[in-house]
Amino acid sequence: MDVDVDHYNVLGLPSGEEGAKLTEKEIAKGYKLKALVLHPDKRPDDPNAHENFQKLKLSYEVLKDEKARKLFDDLLRAKREQRARRGQQDAKRRRMVSDLEDRERAAYAEDPxxxxxxxxxxxxxxxxxxxxxxxxxxxxxxxPVVKKETVGAKKNGIEEDEKKILNVRWEKVDSEGYSAERLRELFSKFGEVKDVVIRSGKEKKKRGQALVEMATEEAAVAALGNVYGKLSNPLLVLPYGKKVTASTIPTRESxxxxxxxxxxxxxxxxxxxxxxxxxxxxxxxxx
The missing domain is CATH 1.10.10 (Arc Repressor Mutant, subunit A)
Known part of the structure:
Protein backbone atom coordinates (compact mmCIF):
# COMPACT_ATOMS: atom_id res chain seq x y z
CA MET A 1 0.00 0.00 0.00
CA ASP A 2 1.32 3.42 -0.98
CA VAL A 3 1.63 5.49 2.21
CA ASP A 4 1.40 8.71 0.17
CA VAL A 5 -2.14 7.92 -0.98
CA ASP A 6 -4.84 10.04 0.68
CA HIS A 7 -7.71 7.55 0.99
CA TYR A 8 -10.21 10.32 1.72
CA ASN A 9 -9.36 12.07 -1.54
CA VAL A 10 -9.63 8.79 -3.47
CA LEU A 11 -13.26 8.57 -2.30
CA GLY A 12 -13.84 12.22 -3.16
CA LEU A 13 -14.11 13.16 0.54
CA PRO A 14 -12.45 15.99 2.52
CA SER A 15 -9.20 15.01 4.22
CA GLY A 16 -7.28 16.15 7.30
CA GLU A 17 -9.13 17.08 10.49
CA GLU A 18 -12.42 17.37 8.59
CA GLY A 19 -12.03 13.87 7.16
CA ALA A 20 -11.33 12.40 10.60
CA LYS A 21 -14.79 13.59 11.73
CA LEU A 22 -16.71 11.82 8.92
CA THR A 23 -19.12 9.06 9.93
CA GLU A 24 -19.18 5.54 8.48
CA LYS A 25 -22.35 6.40 6.57
CA GLU A 26 -20.72 9.45 4.97
CA ILE A 27 -17.72 7.36 3.95
CA ALA A 28 -19.96 4.63 2.47
CA LYS A 29 -21.95 7.26 0.58
CA GLY A 30 -18.77 8.75 -0.86
CA TYR A 31 -17.61 5.31 -1.98
CA LYS A 32 -20.90 4.51 -3.72
CA LEU A 33 -20.92 7.80 -5.61
CA LYS A 34 -17.34 7.29 -6.73
CA ALA A 35 -17.97 3.64 -7.66
CA LEU A 36 -20.75 4.66 -10.03
CA VAL A 37 -18.21 6.74 -11.95
CA LEU A 38 -15.18 4.43 -11.84
CA HIS A 39 -16.82 1.02 -12.30
CA PRO A 40 -15.23 -0.79 -15.28
CA ASP A 41 -18.69 -1.32 -16.85
CA LYS A 42 -19.05 2.45 -17.01
CA ARG A 43 -15.60 2.91 -18.61
CA PRO A 44 -15.21 0.22 -21.30
CA ASP A 45 -12.65 2.28 -23.26
CA ASP A 46 -10.40 3.00 -20.27
CA PRO A 47 -7.51 0.45 -20.03
CA ASN A 48 -6.88 1.55 -16.41
CA ALA A 49 -10.49 1.27 -15.33
CA HIS A 50 -10.04 -2.02 -13.47
CA GLU A 51 -6.89 -0.83 -11.65
CA ASN A 52 -8.50 2.47 -10.62
CA PHE A 53 -11.58 0.67 -9.33
CA GLN A 54 -9.39 -1.66 -7.25
CA LYS A 55 -7.64 1.36 -5.71
CA LEU A 56 -11.05 2.83 -4.87
CA LYS A 57 -12.10 -0.41 -3.16
CA LEU A 58 -8.83 -0.55 -1.21
CA SER A 59 -9.23 3.01 0.08
CA TYR A 60 -12.78 2.21 1.13
CA GLU A 61 -11.67 -0.91 3.01
CA VAL A 62 -8.97 1.08 4.83
CA LEU A 63 -11.46 3.70 5.98
CA LYS A 64 -14.03 1.05 6.94
CA ASP A 65 -11.57 -0.68 9.27
CA GLU A 66 -11.57 1.16 12.62
CA LYS A 67 -7.93 0.45 13.48
CA ALA A 68 -6.62 1.15 9.97
CA ARG A 69 -8.54 4.41 9.76
CA LYS A 70 -7.19 5.60 13.15
CA LEU A 71 -3.63 4.84 12.07
CA PHE A 72 -4.19 6.65 8.79
CA ASP A 73 -5.60 9.71 10.60
CA ASP A 74 -2.57 9.66 12.91
CA LEU A 75 -0.27 9.54 9.87
CA LEU A 76 -1.96 12.53 8.24
CA ARG A 77 -1.77 14.46 11.51
CA ALA A 78 1.96 13.67 11.91
CA LYS A 79 2.65 14.86 8.36
CA ARG A 80 0.79 18.13 8.99
CA GLU A 81 2.82 18.73 12.17
CA GLN A 82 6.04 17.91 10.32
CA ARG A 83 5.24 20.47 7.60
CA ALA A 84 4.41 23.05 10.27
CA ARG A 85 7.74 22.47 12.06
CA ARG A 86 9.67 22.81 8.81
CA GLY A 87 7.88 26.07 8.10
CA GLN A 88 8.77 27.36 11.58
CA GLN A 89 12.43 26.35 11.15
CA ASP A 90 12.63 28.07 7.76
CA ALA A 91 11.05 31.21 9.22
CA LYS A 92 13.47 31.09 12.16
CA ARG A 93 16.45 30.76 9.82
CA ARG A 94 15.27 33.72 7.75
CA ARG A 95 14.84 35.81 10.92
CA MET A 96 18.34 34.87 12.10
CA VAL A 97 19.96 35.88 8.82
CA SER A 98 17.90 39.07 8.59
CA ASP A 99 18.71 39.98 12.19
CA LEU A 100 22.41 39.39 11.63
CA GLU A 101 22.42 41.59 8.55
CA ASP A 102 20.58 44.36 10.44
CA ARG A 103 23.09 44.19 13.27
CA GLU A 104 25.99 44.31 10.85
CA ARG A 105 24.60 47.35 9.06
CA ALA A 106 24.04 49.10 12.37
CA ALA A 107 27.56 48.26 13.57
CA TYR A 108 29.31 49.51 10.43
CA ALA A 109 27.15 52.65 10.37
CA GLU A 110 28.63 53.74 13.71
CA ASP A 111 31.95 55.45 14.19
CA PRO A 112 34.56 52.66 14.45
CA PRO A 144 32.98 30.69 46.21
CA VAL A 145 30.35 33.37 46.24
CA VAL A 146 27.14 32.13 44.66
CA LYS A 147 25.10 34.80 42.96
CA LYS A 148 21.41 34.47 43.83
CA GLU A 149 18.96 34.59 41.02
CA THR A 150 16.28 37.25 41.09
CA VAL A 151 12.94 35.78 42.23
CA GLY A 152 10.38 35.66 39.48
CA ALA A 153 12.89 36.42 36.72
CA LYS A 154 11.96 34.78 33.42
CA LYS A 155 14.11 34.35 30.35
CA ASN A 156 12.66 34.90 26.94
CA GLY A 157 12.64 31.81 24.73
CA ILE A 158 14.38 33.63 21.90
CA GLU A 159 17.20 34.76 24.23
CA GLU A 160 17.65 31.14 25.36
CA ASP A 161 17.97 30.03 21.72
CA GLU A 162 20.52 32.78 21.02
CA LYS A 163 22.81 31.36 23.73
CA LYS A 164 23.17 28.26 21.57
CA ILE A 165 24.16 30.25 18.47
CA LEU A 166 27.74 31.23 17.62
CA ASN A 167 28.82 33.96 15.20
CA VAL A 168 31.79 32.67 13.18
CA ARG A 169 34.11 34.83 11.02
CA TRP A 170 37.17 34.15 8.90
CA GLU A 171 39.39 36.30 6.73
CA LYS A 172 39.78 34.41 3.44
CA VAL A 173 36.85 33.21 1.34
CA ASP A 174 38.86 31.69 -1.53
CA SER A 175 40.18 28.11 -1.58
CA GLU A 176 41.26 28.51 2.07
CA GLY A 177 37.73 29.37 3.21
CA TYR A 178 35.23 27.17 5.08
CA SER A 179 32.17 25.27 3.90
CA ALA A 180 29.10 24.44 5.99
CA GLU A 181 30.23 20.82 6.12
CA ARG A 182 33.72 21.76 7.37
CA LEU A 183 32.29 24.06 10.07
CA ARG A 184 29.88 21.34 11.18
CA GLU A 185 32.82 18.92 11.45
CA LEU A 186 34.88 21.36 13.56
CA PHE A 187 32.08 22.30 15.97
CA SER A 188 30.62 18.79 16.33
CA LYS A 189 33.65 17.87 18.45
CA PHE A 190 32.03 19.88 21.27
CA GLY A 191 28.44 18.65 20.90
CA GLU A 192 25.60 18.22 18.45
CA VAL A 193 25.37 20.86 15.70
CA LYS A 194 21.74 21.62 14.79
CA ASP A 195 22.35 23.96 11.87
CA VAL A 196 25.03 25.90 9.97
CA VAL A 197 24.05 28.95 7.92
CA ILE A 198 26.69 30.48 5.63
CA ARG A 199 25.94 34.15 5.03
CA SER A 200 25.81 35.09 1.37
CA GLY A 201 25.00 38.26 -0.51
CA LYS A 202 25.00 39.79 -3.98
CA GLU A 203 28.05 41.90 -3.26
CA LYS A 204 31.50 40.28 -3.11
CA LYS A 205 32.58 39.60 0.47
CA LYS A 206 36.18 39.90 1.58
CA ARG A 207 35.53 37.88 4.74
CA GLY A 208 33.54 34.74 5.42
CA GLN A 209 30.75 34.64 7.96
CA ALA A 210 28.36 31.98 9.31
CA LEU A 211 25.94 31.17 12.12
CA VAL A 212 26.45 27.86 13.94
CA GLU A 213 23.54 26.67 16.10
CA MET A 214 24.49 24.07 18.73
CA ALA A 215 21.94 21.74 20.28
CA THR A 216 22.63 22.95 23.84
CA GLU A 217 24.00 26.04 25.54
CA GLU A 218 26.70 23.85 27.15
CA ALA A 219 27.95 22.76 23.73
CA ALA A 220 28.07 26.39 22.56
CA VAL A 221 30.09 27.41 25.64
CA ALA A 222 32.47 24.47 25.11
CA ALA A 223 33.06 25.40 21.47
CA LEU A 224 33.58 29.10 22.26
CA GLY A 225 37.28 29.76 22.47
CA ASN A 226 38.25 26.21 21.46
CA VAL A 227 37.59 26.18 17.71
CA TYR A 228 40.52 27.72 15.82
CA GLY A 229 40.39 26.35 12.27
CA LYS A 230 43.40 26.64 9.97
CA LEU A 231 46.50 28.54 11.05
CA SER A 232 46.56 30.22 7.64
CA ASN A 233 42.94 31.31 7.97
CA PRO A 234 41.90 31.21 11.67
CA LEU A 235 38.31 31.39 12.89
CA LEU A 236 36.88 34.08 15.15
CA VAL A 237 34.10 32.55 17.26
CA LEU A 238 31.84 34.88 19.22
CA PRO A 239 28.46 34.63 20.97
CA TYR A 240 25.52 35.46 18.71
CA GLY A 241 24.80 39.20 18.57
CA LYS A 242 28.29 40.38 19.73
CA LYS A 243 29.29 43.39 17.63
CA VAL A 244 32.81 43.25 16.22
CA THR A 245 34.98 45.27 13.87
CA ALA A 246 37.54 44.18 11.34
CA SER A 247 40.27 44.47 13.96
CA THR A 248 38.80 41.54 15.90
CA ILE A 249 39.47 39.03 13.10
CA PRO A 250 42.35 36.87 14.45
CA THR A 251 45.59 36.34 12.57
CA ARG A 252 48.65 34.23 13.26
CA GLU A 253 50.37 37.31 14.71
CA SER A 254 47.54 38.18 17.17
Whole structure:
Protein backbone atom coordinates (compact mmCIF):
# COMPACT_ATOMS: atom_id res chain seq x y z
CA MET A 1 0.00 0.00 0.00
CA ASP A 2 1.32 3.42 -0.98
CA VAL A 3 1.63 5.49 2.21
CA ASP A 4 1.40 8.71 0.17
CA VAL A 5 -2.14 7.92 -0.98
CA ASP A 6 -4.84 10.04 0.68
CA HIS A 7 -7.71 7.55 0.99
CA TYR A 8 -10.21 10.32 1.72
CA ASN A 9 -9.36 12.07 -1.54
CA VAL A 10 -9.63 8.79 -3.47
CA LEU A 11 -13.26 8.57 -2.30
CA GLY A 12 -13.84 12.22 -3.16
CA LEU A 13 -14.11 13.16 0.54
CA PRO A 14 -12.45 15.99 2.52
CA SER A 15 -9.20 15.01 4.22
CA GLY A 16 -7.28 16.15 7.30
CA GLU A 17 -9.13 17.08 10.49
CA GLU A 18 -12.42 17.37 8.59
CA GLY A 19 -12.03 13.87 7.16
CA ALA A 20 -11.33 12.40 10.60
CA LYS A 21 -14.79 13.59 11.73
CA LEU A 22 -16.71 11.82 8.92
CA THR A 23 -19.12 9.06 9.93
CA GLU A 24 -19.18 5.54 8.48
CA LYS A 25 -22.35 6.40 6.57
CA GLU A 26 -20.72 9.45 4.97
CA ILE A 27 -17.72 7.36 3.95
CA ALA A 28 -19.96 4.63 2.47
CA LYS A 29 -21.95 7.26 0.58
CA GLY A 30 -18.77 8.75 -0.86
CA TYR A 31 -17.61 5.31 -1.98
CA LYS A 32 -20.90 4.51 -3.72
CA LEU A 33 -20.92 7.80 -5.61
CA LYS A 34 -17.34 7.29 -6.73
CA ALA A 35 -17.97 3.64 -7.66
CA LEU A 36 -20.75 4.66 -10.03
CA VAL A 37 -18.21 6.74 -11.95
CA LEU A 38 -15.18 4.43 -11.84
CA HIS A 39 -16.82 1.02 -12.30
CA PRO A 40 -15.23 -0.79 -15.28
CA ASP A 41 -18.69 -1.32 -16.85
CA LYS A 42 -19.05 2.45 -17.01
CA ARG A 43 -15.60 2.91 -18.61
CA PRO A 44 -15.21 0.22 -21.30
CA ASP A 45 -12.65 2.28 -23.26
CA ASP A 46 -10.40 3.00 -20.27
CA PRO A 47 -7.51 0.45 -20.03
CA ASN A 48 -6.88 1.55 -16.41
CA ALA A 49 -10.49 1.27 -15.33
CA HIS A 50 -10.04 -2.02 -13.47
CA GLU A 51 -6.89 -0.83 -11.65
CA ASN A 52 -8.50 2.47 -10.62
CA PHE A 53 -11.58 0.67 -9.33
CA GLN A 54 -9.39 -1.66 -7.25
CA LYS A 55 -7.64 1.36 -5.71
CA LEU A 56 -11.05 2.83 -4.87
CA LYS A 57 -12.10 -0.41 -3.16
CA LEU A 58 -8.83 -0.55 -1.21
CA SER A 59 -9.23 3.01 0.08
CA TYR A 60 -12.78 2.21 1.13
CA GLU A 61 -11.67 -0.91 3.01
CA VAL A 62 -8.97 1.08 4.83
CA LEU A 63 -11.46 3.70 5.98
CA LYS A 64 -14.03 1.05 6.94
CA ASP A 65 -11.57 -0.68 9.27
CA GLU A 66 -11.57 1.16 12.62
CA LYS A 67 -7.93 0.45 13.48
CA ALA A 68 -6.62 1.15 9.97
CA ARG A 69 -8.54 4.41 9.76
CA LYS A 70 -7.19 5.60 13.15
CA LEU A 71 -3.63 4.84 12.07
CA PHE A 72 -4.19 6.65 8.79
CA ASP A 73 -5.60 9.71 10.60
CA ASP A 74 -2.57 9.66 12.91
CA LEU A 75 -0.27 9.54 9.87
CA LEU A 76 -1.96 12.53 8.24
CA ARG A 77 -1.77 14.46 11.51
CA ALA A 78 1.96 13.67 11.91
CA LYS A 79 2.65 14.86 8.36
CA ARG A 80 0.79 18.13 8.99
CA GLU A 81 2.82 18.73 12.17
CA GLN A 82 6.04 17.91 10.32
CA ARG A 83 5.24 20.47 7.60
CA ALA A 84 4.41 23.05 10.27
CA ARG A 85 7.74 22.47 12.06
CA ARG A 86 9.67 22.81 8.81
CA GLY A 87 7.88 26.07 8.10
CA GLN A 88 8.77 27.36 11.58
CA GLN A 89 12.43 26.35 11.15
CA ASP A 90 12.63 28.07 7.76
CA ALA A 91 11.05 31.21 9.22
CA LYS A 92 13.47 31.09 12.16
CA ARG A 93 16.45 30.76 9.82
CA ARG A 94 15.27 33.72 7.75
CA ARG A 95 14.84 35.81 10.92
CA MET A 96 18.34 34.87 12.10
CA VAL A 97 19.96 35.88 8.82
CA SER A 98 17.90 39.07 8.59
CA ASP A 99 18.71 39.98 12.19
CA LEU A 100 22.41 39.39 11.63
CA GLU A 101 22.42 41.59 8.55
CA ASP A 102 20.58 44.36 10.44
CA ARG A 103 23.09 44.19 13.27
CA GLU A 104 25.99 44.31 10.85
CA ARG A 105 24.60 47.35 9.06
CA ALA A 106 24.04 49.10 12.37
CA ALA A 107 27.56 48.26 13.57
CA TYR A 108 29.31 49.51 10.43
CA ALA A 109 27.15 52.65 10.37
CA GLU A 110 28.63 53.74 13.71
CA ASP A 111 31.95 55.45 14.19
CA PRO A 112 34.56 52.66 14.45
CA UNK A 113 36.40 54.51 17.19
CA UNK A 114 33.26 54.77 19.31
CA UNK A 115 32.48 51.11 18.79
CA UNK A 116 35.99 50.14 19.86
CA UNK A 117 35.82 52.39 22.93
CA UNK A 118 32.56 50.83 24.13
CA UNK A 119 33.91 47.33 23.47
CA UNK A 120 37.04 47.95 25.56
CA UNK A 121 34.95 49.49 28.36
CA UNK A 122 32.65 46.46 28.40
CA UNK A 123 35.58 44.03 28.57
CA UNK A 124 37.22 46.08 31.30
CA UNK A 125 33.98 46.16 33.31
CA UNK A 126 33.46 42.40 33.00
CA UNK A 127 37.07 41.74 33.98
CA UNK A 128 36.75 43.88 37.11
CA UNK A 129 33.57 42.04 38.08
CA UNK A 130 35.36 38.71 37.74
CA UNK A 131 38.33 39.94 39.79
CA UNK A 132 35.92 41.11 42.53
CA UNK A 133 34.42 37.62 42.63
CA UNK A 134 37.89 36.10 43.09
CA UNK A 135 38.68 38.52 45.90
CA UNK A 136 35.36 37.72 47.60
CA UNK A 137 36.15 34.00 47.31
CA UNK A 138 39.48 34.45 49.10
CA UNK A 139 37.87 36.67 51.74
CA UNK A 140 35.46 33.84 52.54
CA UNK A 141 38.25 31.28 53.02
CA UNK A 142 38.00 29.77 49.62
CA UNK A 143 34.21 29.42 49.58
CA PRO A 144 32.98 30.69 46.21
CA VAL A 145 30.35 33.37 46.24
CA VAL A 146 27.14 32.13 44.66
CA LYS A 147 25.10 34.80 42.96
CA LYS A 148 21.41 34.47 43.83
CA GLU A 149 18.96 34.59 41.02
CA THR A 150 16.28 37.25 41.09
CA VAL A 151 12.94 35.78 42.23
CA GLY A 152 10.38 35.66 39.48
CA ALA A 153 12.89 36.42 36.72
CA LYS A 154 11.96 34.78 33.42
CA LYS A 155 14.11 34.35 30.35
CA ASN A 156 12.66 34.90 26.94
CA GLY A 157 12.64 31.81 24.73
CA ILE A 158 14.38 33.63 21.90
CA GLU A 159 17.20 34.76 24.23
CA GLU A 160 17.65 31.14 25.36
CA ASP A 161 17.97 30.03 21.72
CA GLU A 162 20.52 32.78 21.02
CA LYS A 163 22.81 31.36 23.73
CA LYS A 164 23.17 28.26 21.57
CA ILE A 165 24.16 30.25 18.47
CA LEU A 166 27.74 31.23 17.62
CA ASN A 167 28.82 33.96 15.20
CA VAL A 168 31.79 32.67 13.18
CA ARG A 169 34.11 34.83 11.02
CA TRP A 170 37.17 34.15 8.90
CA GLU A 171 39.39 36.30 6.73
CA LYS A 172 39.78 34.41 3.44
CA VAL A 173 36.85 33.21 1.34
CA ASP A 174 38.86 31.69 -1.53
CA SER A 175 40.18 28.11 -1.58
CA GLU A 176 41.26 28.51 2.07
CA GLY A 177 37.73 29.37 3.21
CA TYR A 178 35.23 27.17 5.08
CA SER A 179 32.17 25.27 3.90
CA ALA A 180 29.10 24.44 5.99
CA GLU A 181 30.23 20.82 6.12
CA ARG A 182 33.72 21.76 7.37
CA LEU A 183 32.29 24.06 10.07
CA ARG A 184 29.88 21.34 11.18
CA GLU A 185 32.82 18.92 11.45
CA LEU A 186 34.88 21.36 13.56
CA PHE A 187 32.08 22.30 15.97
CA SER A 188 30.62 18.79 16.33
CA LYS A 189 33.65 17.87 18.45
CA PHE A 190 32.03 19.88 21.27
CA GLY A 191 28.44 18.65 20.90
CA GLU A 192 25.60 18.22 18.45
CA VAL A 193 25.37 20.86 15.70
CA LYS A 194 21.74 21.62 14.79
CA ASP A 195 22.35 23.96 11.87
CA VAL A 196 25.03 25.90 9.97
CA VAL A 197 24.05 28.95 7.92
CA ILE A 198 26.69 30.48 5.63
CA ARG A 199 25.94 34.15 5.03
CA SER A 200 25.81 35.09 1.37
CA GLY A 201 25.00 38.26 -0.51
CA LYS A 202 25.00 39.79 -3.98
CA GLU A 203 28.05 41.90 -3.26
CA LYS A 204 31.50 40.28 -3.11
CA LYS A 205 32.58 39.60 0.47
CA LYS A 206 36.18 39.90 1.58
CA ARG A 207 35.53 37.88 4.74
CA GLY A 208 33.54 34.74 5.42
CA GLN A 209 30.75 34.64 7.96
CA ALA A 210 28.36 31.98 9.31
CA LEU A 211 25.94 31.17 12.12
CA VAL A 212 26.45 27.86 13.94
CA GLU A 213 23.54 26.67 16.10
CA MET A 214 24.49 24.07 18.73
CA ALA A 215 21.94 21.74 20.28
CA THR A 216 22.63 22.95 23.84
CA GLU A 217 24.00 26.04 25.54
CA GLU A 218 26.70 23.85 27.15
CA ALA A 219 27.95 22.76 23.73
CA ALA A 220 28.07 26.39 22.56
CA VAL A 221 30.09 27.41 25.64
CA ALA A 222 32.47 24.47 25.11
CA ALA A 223 33.06 25.40 21.47
CA LEU A 224 33.58 29.10 22.26
CA GLY A 225 37.28 29.76 22.47
CA ASN A 226 38.25 26.21 21.46
CA VAL A 227 37.59 26.18 17.71
CA TYR A 228 40.52 27.72 15.82
CA GLY A 229 40.39 26.35 12.27
CA LYS A 230 43.40 26.64 9.97
CA LEU A 231 46.50 28.54 11.05
CA SER A 232 46.56 30.22 7.64
CA ASN A 233 42.94 31.31 7.97
CA PRO A 234 41.90 31.21 11.67
CA LEU A 235 38.31 31.39 12.89
CA LEU A 236 36.88 34.08 15.15
CA VAL A 237 34.10 32.55 17.26
CA LEU A 238 31.84 34.88 19.22
CA PRO A 239 28.46 34.63 20.97
CA TYR A 240 25.52 35.46 18.71
CA GLY A 241 24.80 39.20 18.57
CA LYS A 242 28.29 40.38 19.73
CA LYS A 243 29.29 43.39 17.63
CA VAL A 244 32.81 43.25 16.22
CA THR A 245 34.98 45.27 13.87
CA ALA A 246 37.54 44.18 11.34
CA SER A 247 40.27 44.47 13.96
CA THR A 248 38.80 41.54 15.90
CA ILE A 249 39.47 39.03 13.10
CA PRO A 250 42.35 36.87 14.45
CA THR A 251 45.59 36.34 12.57
CA ARG A 252 48.65 34.23 13.26
CA GLU A 253 50.37 37.31 14.71
CA SER A 254 47.54 38.18 17.17
CA UNK A 255 48.53 35.84 20.01
CA UNK A 256 49.71 38.48 22.54
CA UNK A 257 47.53 38.92 25.63
CA UNK A 258 47.09 42.67 25.10
CA UNK A 259 44.66 42.06 22.22
CA UNK A 260 41.21 42.35 23.83
CA UNK A 261 39.26 40.33 21.25
CA UNK A 262 37.69 36.89 20.89
CA UNK A 263 39.80 34.05 22.32
CA UNK A 264 42.72 36.33 23.32
CA UNK A 265 40.52 38.27 25.75
CA UNK A 266 39.69 35.02 27.53
CA UNK A 267 43.39 34.15 27.71
CA UNK A 268 44.10 37.58 29.15
CA UNK A 269 41.42 37.21 31.82
CA UNK A 270 42.58 33.69 32.74
CA UNK A 271 46.12 35.00 33.09
CA UNK A 272 45.01 37.77 35.48
CA UNK A 273 42.97 35.35 37.61
CA UNK A 274 45.87 32.92 37.75
CA UNK A 275 48.20 35.63 39.05
CA UNK A 276 45.65 36.61 41.73
CA UNK A 277 45.33 33.01 42.89
CA UNK A 278 49.11 32.56 43.02
CA UNK A 279 49.51 35.80 44.99
CA UNK A 280 46.91 34.63 47.51
CA UNK A 281 48.69 31.29 47.96
CA UNK A 282 52.00 33.04 48.56
CA UNK A 283 50.37 35.30 51.13
CA UNK A 284 48.97 32.28 52.99
CA UNK A 285 52.37 30.58 53.09
CA UNK A 286 54.03 33.71 54.49
CA UNK A 287 51.36 33.97 57.20
Missing amino acids: GEVERRRVEKIDRELKEQVDKIRAMFANKGV DDLNNFSGINHQAYEDNILGKLQKAAENQKRKA
